[in-house]
Each structure stands twice: as C-alpha cells, then as structure tokens.
Amino acid sequence: MLRLTWVQPEDLLVHELRQARLDGREPKAVEARWRAAGGPQTPERTGAGAHRVSRYLRLLANDLLDELADLPGRFAEDEPTDLARIEALCPQWPAGRSATAPDSRALEAAWLGRAIGCLLGKPVAKLPLDGVRALASAAGNRPLTGYFTARGVPEDLLAAHPWDHGCAATCLAENIDGMPADDDLDHPLLNLLLLRRHGRHFGTDDVARLWLDELPPGRTATAERVAYRNLLCGIEPPHTARHRNPFREWTGALVRADPHGWTHPGDPAAAAQQAYRDAVLTHTANGVYAAMFTAAVIAAAAPGTHDVHACLRAGRAVLPPRSRLAAAVDHAVRLARTTEDFEDVVDELQARYAATHPRAHAVPNTALIAAALTHAEGDFAGSICRAVSGGWAADSAGATAGSVAGLLAGAPDALPERWRAPLKNRLASTLAEFDGCGFDTLAHLTHLEATRP
Numbered sequence: 001m002l003r004l005t006w007v008q009p010e011d012l013l014v015h016e017l018r019q020a021r022l023d024g025r026e027p028k029a030v031e032a033r034w035r036a037a038g039g040p041q042t043p044e045r046t047g048a049g050a051h052r053v054s055r056y057l058r059l060l061a062n063d064l065l066d067e068l069a070d071l072p073g074r075f076a077e078d079e080p081t082d083l084a085r086i087e088a089l090c091p092q093w094p095a096g097r098s099a100t101a102p103d104s105r106a107l108e109a110a111w112l113g114r115a116i117g118c119l120l121g122k123p124v125a126k127l128p129l130d131g132v133r134a135l136a137s138a139a140g141n142r143p144l145t146g147y148f149t150a151r152g153v154p155e156d157l158l159a160a161h162p163w164d165h166g167c168a169a170t171c172l173a174e175n176i177d178g179m180p181a182d183d184d185l186d187h188p189l190l191n192l193l194l195l196r197r198h199g200r201h202f203g204t205d206d207v208a209r210l211w212l213d214e215l216p217p218g219r220t221a222t223a224e225r226v227a228y229r230n231l232l233c234g235i236e237p238p239h240t241a242r243h244r245n246p247f248r249e250w251t252g253a254l255v256r257a258d259p260h261g262w263t264h265p266g267d268p269a270a271a272a273q274q275a276y277r278d279a280v281l282t283h284t285a286n287g288v289y290a291a292m293f294t295a296a297v298i299a300a301a302a303p304g305t306h307d308v309h310a311c312l313r314a315g316r317a318v319l320p321p322r323s324r325l326a327a328a329v330d331h332a333v334r335l336a337r338t339t340e341d342f343e344d345v346v347d348e349l350q351a352r353y354a355a356t357h358p359r360a361h362a363v364p365n366t367a368l369i370a371a372a373l374t375h376a377e378g379d380f381a382g383s384i385c386r387a388v389s390g391g392w393a394a395d396s397a398g399a400t401a402g403s404v405a406g407l408l409a410g411a412p413d414a415l416p417e418r419w420r421a422p423l424k425n426r427l428a429s430t431l432a433e434f435d436g437c438g439f440d441t442l443a444h445l446t447h448l449e450a451t452r453p
Contacts, residue, residue, distance in 0.1 A: 005047030009061035015246035024074025099266025108443035113406020121394030129391030131161035187256035253279035261298025268296035308378030
C-alpha cells in the first residue's frame with residue numbers, strides 16, 4: 001500500500017497540533033474532536049501513518065487544519081513574516097554595504113564544507129541523541145573525529161539504531177565514493193540555478209516556477225512537499241507556505257540559504273532580503289528567520305575579514321529581537337561560550353527543546369549550529385563534528401556549519417584531507433544539470449554570480 005509522506009491530511013493534522021502549541025495557540029478543543037472521532041496519531045519521526053483512514057476522517061482532518069489556522073497565536077506581534085515589519089523590529093538591522101567577492105577557492109571550500117558536514121550527519125539524521133552517541137562510542141569515535149562507521153559496532157546496536165535509509169552503502173567511512181545526492185545539497189544547487197537564470201532580483205514566483213520546471217516532487221519533503229502540492233492545486237506564493245503546512249518553521253529554508261550569502265559578500269542585509277524572497281515560498285516566521293540568519297552569517301564570512309563570532313552577530317542582527325529564534329540563538333551562544341564540554345551544551349539544548357520541538361524544527365537546529373560554530377571558534381572539523389553530535393537534523397546542521405567554517409577556512413586545502421579526499425571532487429544530484437559536477441566547477445559558477453553586477 002502506498003502511503004505518501006508529508007501531505008495526507010490525517011498526518012498533517014497531528015503535526016499541526018504540535019506546531020499550534022509551539023505558536024502559542026490553544027489546540028485542545030481541536031485535538032479532543034480528532035481523538036473522539038478515532039483519529040490516529042502519526043509517529044513523531046515519520047511523515048505518514050501506517051494505516052489508511054476513512055473518507056470521513058480525511059475530510060475532518062482538512063476541516064480541523066483550517067480551524068487551527070484561524071486560532072490566534074501568542075507570538076504574532078513579535079514574529080511577523082512581512083519583511084518590512086521584520087526590518088522595523090530589528091534595531092541593529094545591518095547597513096547595506098558590499099565587499100570584494102570571495103575567490104573561487106574560498107567558495108570551493110564552502111561547497112566542500114557543506115557536503116562534508118552533510119555526509120557526516122546523513123547516517124544518523126533520524127536517530128535520537130542516545131543512538132548517535134551509542135554508535136559513535138562503539139566505533140571509538142566519540143567525541144566525533146571522523147565519519148561514522150559500522151566497523152566494530154555490535155550487530156544488536158546496529159539493529160537498535162539503524163542508519164538512515166540507504167545511507168550505509170554510500171555514507172559510512174568504509175563506503176564513501178564521492179558525495180551522494182541529498183536535499184541539503186540539491187536545494188542550494190537549485191538556488192544557484194535560480195540566480196543563473198533570474199539574477200539577484202528574482203521574485204518568489206520565479207522560485208516557484210523553477211521548482212515546477214526542475215525539481216521532481218518526489219524529491220521534496222516536509223514544508224517543500226506541502227508547498228509544491230499547494231502550487232499544483234493553484235495556490236500562489238506566499239500562501240503556499242501557510243496553507244495546511246505544519247512544517248513551515250522547519251529547516252527547509254535554512255538549508256537552501258547559502259547561495260544568498262555567497263553572492264552578497266559583506267552585505268548581510270541584502271543576503272537576508274534575498275533569502276527571504278526564497279524562503280516565503282515554503283516557510284513563515286522562525287522558518288524564514290533561520291534562512292535569513294544563515295544567509296547573513298555567510299555574507300559576513302564571505303570577505304574573509306571577520307571571525308566566526310562577528311559573523312554570528314551579523315546573523316543575529318536580522319532576527320526580530322523578541323522572536324523565539326533570537327532567544328534560542330542568544331541562549332546557545334552564551335552556553336557555548338561558558339561550557340567546556342560540548343556534550344554538556346548539547347544536553348542543555350536537548351533539555352530545553354527535545355520534548356516540545358520536532359527533530360527538524362528550525363529553532364533548535366539553528367541554535368545548535370550557532371553553538372557549534374561558537375564553541376569550535378569556527379574551526380572546520382570542530383564545527384561539523386559538534387553540529388552533527390547534537391542529535392537533531394544532523395545532516396542539515398552539519399551542512400550549514402560546514403559551509404560557514406569552510407568559507408572561513410578560505411581554501412579547499414585548508415580542510416583536512418581525511419575529510420575531503422573521500423568526496424573525490426564529485427557530487428551526485430537530483431538536478432540533471434549538476435549531477436556528477438565537481439566542487440571546483442560549482443565554485444566557479446557561484447563566483448560568476450557573486451561578481452555579476
């Protein structure tokens with residue numbers, strides 16, 4: 001039986017109930033109606049329930065999704081999605097300025113860093129923290145110092161904490177042969193294609209058209225899949241991000257933000273604004289802010305003249321100060337600055353967010369990325385290993401931390417060979433135009449966009 005993930009109303013409703021609680025809405029009455037009707041509870045870490053539901057339950061789920069959307073949220077005033085209101089709330093919104101674009105070698109290090117961090121996290125991307133730590137410990141790799149491996153790991157432990165689907169053949173240390181396809185690379189590649197076709201002044205409608213032309217819908221998930229479905233149903237951006245989309249504050253916009261920073265060196269404000277136009281196709285509020293934060297951090301890092309702490313401050317300046325994301329980043333950076341052992345940092349973040357936030361929610365993942373970069377002082381290996389060790393969306397967190405730290409490193413050969421050699425300067429991709437591409441080629445194409453008038 002085909003159970004399509006991330007779009008069936010009965011599954012979306014359960015995720016939306018959780019999102020409603022995070023938004024400060026009161027969903028108890030809606031939840032009681034769903035339970036009284038015999039509605040199922042979707043497993044937390046999956047996008048589809050195990051069993052088909054009746055037509056009545058499916059129709060009820062759609063009605064309840066719409067009712068939840070109409071409930072007032074406690075954070076609406078402090079967490080707008082309108083760009084003008086976001087800027088108005090930010091007292092230290094960065095002044096517009098520009099700098100010399102990073103050379104191709106720095107951009108190659110950034111693309112490589114993104115791929116390495118993603119590859120490190122892929123095998124454990126859906127595992128809870130105890131599983132990540134157990135697998136690393138069994139292989140003598142805790143704290144992380146290298147790619148995950150099955151060598152020396154007991155079979156019963158592998159059965160209890162299986163690698164993410166399909167990853168063992170391509171992502172463990174003993175099997176890596178180039179960078180396998182992953183949405184954490186495909187989406188930045190798609191944005192590179194967006195910039196090549198439309199330039200920096202693209203609109204959200206241009207993003208939508210490009211997705212319909214180039215991105216197979218089966219290769220999307222969570223907020224991206226819901227927005228894609230909404231487009232096919234005739235719903236236009238930015239309503240695509242809001243209509244029956246409980247994943248609108250997850251990490252999907254964050255992971256595609258890098259090209260917006262790379263192409264606005266020294267101008268975090270312009271990078272954040274560009275990331276905003278991309279993000280609102282699929283996300284709202286904190287999901288959008290996470291993309292803006294990432295783009296601004298990378299834009300500040302691109303000239304190669306700032307340390308990681310200054311870059312993170314540039315990212316913080318584009319976050320509405322009373323937003324949950326701003327509070328999470330501030331807390332994570334303080335924690336990382338004052339805590340010696342990063343596992344203690346992770347434990348504190350997990351205690352704060354694990355019980356309430358989904359694995360791929362933007363708030364804890366952005367906080368983890370900021371903590372990892374801060375604690376490692378921007379060191380490449382230290383940043384990716386800390387980010388992946390956090391136990392949330394390990395591939396996404398590792399990818400973004402690797403992109404920032406790789407850019408700060410400034411050149412491919414500044415990244416340790418043991419990390420980059422297995423990738424063999426070769427990337428697989430869902431996007432035909434980039435499948436088999438080398439990271440040096442991607443850097444050259446990105447540099448052309450960064451220097452385009």
